[in-house]
Structure formats: structure tokens, C-alpha cells
Amino acid sequence: MTNEQHPEEARYGHEHTPRMQWAKVAPELYKAVLALEMAAKKGLDPALVELVKLRASQINHCAFCIDMHTKDALAAGESVERIVLLPAWEESRHFYTERELAAIELTEAVTVLTDGFVPDEVYARAAEQFEERELAQLIGVISTINVWNRFGVGTRMVPGHYKAGMYEK
Numbered sequence: 001m002t003n004e005q006h007p008e009e010a011r012y013g014h015e016h017t018p019r020m021q022w023a024k025v026a027p028e029l030y031k032a033v034l035a036l037e038m039a040a041k042k043g044l045d046p047a048l049v050e051l052v053k054l055r056a057s058q059i060n061h062c063a064f065c066i067d068m069h070t071k072d073a074l075a076a077g078e079s080v081e082r083i084v085l086l087p088a089w090e091e092s093r094h095f096y097t098e099r100e101l102a103a104i105e106l107t108e109a110v111t112v113l114t115d116g117f118v119p120d121e122v123y124a125r126a127a128e129q130f131e132e133r134e135l136a137q138l139i140g141v142i143s144t145i146n147v148w149n150r151f152g153v154g155t156r157m158v159p160g161h162y163k164a165g166m167y168e169k
Contacts, residue, residue: 019155033147040140043133048103049098051086052138053145055104056111058095059148060088075164082160102129103138110142 023030050073057065073083085092089104096104106126109118123128126135151157 009136015158015160018157022151022155033144033151036140037144037148039094040137040144040155042137044141047073047078048100049099049141050076050078051082052103052107052141055086055089055107056142056145057149057152059108060112060153062149062157063150063159064162065145065149066153067159071162071164084169093095099129102126106138107142110139111146 014143050069054066054069054073057069067121074080082095086104087094089096089101093101102125105122106118109122130138
């Protein structure tokens with residue numbers, strides 16, 4: 001069928017193909033990253049974890065992960081408003097708790113290391129909101145989503161096909 005038969009299709013760009021199915025090509029690597037993620041998020045608030053994953057994925061331009069974590073956050077009861085405002089959290093602070101704000105700010109600092117360090121004041125705000133073990137786990141979640149993002153972007157994983165909870169055991 002042509003676009004003349006389905007004119008609405010003419011509005012959309014072409015869906016790219018992935019460069020590889022990295023989880024199938026290197027299953028031990030995939031399982032290792034998954035194990036790190038499971039250990040990192042254990043005991044943390046699942047809603048907070050999704051906000052962190054979504055914010056890092058936005059920064060890293062990982063469309064696959066943005067799609068995934070938006071759907072997972074919505075399925076977990078997160079509001080559309082908070083998800084939509086997340087890229088502009090500094091101007092919409094009143095939608096997030098102080099704990100969430102500290103986690104989001106730390107996420108940005110750990111994700112974007114162009115300055116070469118996480119500012120002391122950012123770390124201190126997070127340390128005020130999280131117990132030391134939680135803070136270590138939060139940094140683990142941030143680090144792990146950055147690993148997933150790099151695989152997603154590096155292998156051109158295709159967004160749009162994920163269903164909420166699809167990869168849960």
C-alpha cells in the first residue's frame with residue numbers, strides 16, 4: 001500500500017532498524033547489567049527509581065529507554081503531568097518532593113560528568129534526603145540506567161514496541 005492509500009502514514013518518519021540485538025549477542029553481559037540493576041534498586045521506592053531512569057534517559061537521548069520508563073511510570077500510577085514536566089523540573093519543583101528533587105538533581109550530575117565531578121552541594125542535598133545505603137543504591141541506579149542508555153543509543157534500539165512490565169520476571 002502506498003501513502004496515497006493511507007495518507008496519515010505520510011506524516012510519520014521511517015522507523016529505523018536496530019544495529020544489533022545486543023542482549024542476544026552478549027547474553028552474559030546483558031545478565032550482568034540486569035543483576036547490577038536489580039541489586040541497585042532493591043529497597044528503593046519504585047516510583048523514584050522510574051523518575052531517575054526517565055530523567056537520565058532524557059538527558060542521554062535514549063528513545064527506547066524514554067519509551068520504556070514512561071510506560072512503566074504510567075503503569076505504576078505516575079501522573080502524566082509529572083512525567084511531562086520532568087525535563088523542566090527546576091521550573092516545576094512544586095510537583096516533586098524534596099527527596100525526588102535531590103534524586104533528580106543527583107541524576108543529572110552523575111549522568112553529565114562534563115565538569116569531571118558531582119558538585120559537593122548536589123551530593124550534600126542528596127545525602128540529607130537518603131540514608132547512606134540508599135544513596136549508594138541510588139548512585140547505582142543512576143549508573144545502571146546510564147549503562148542501559150549507552151547500549152540503547154549505541155545499538156539503536158527501536159522505541160515504541162515496549163509494553164509496561166514487559167521485561168519483568
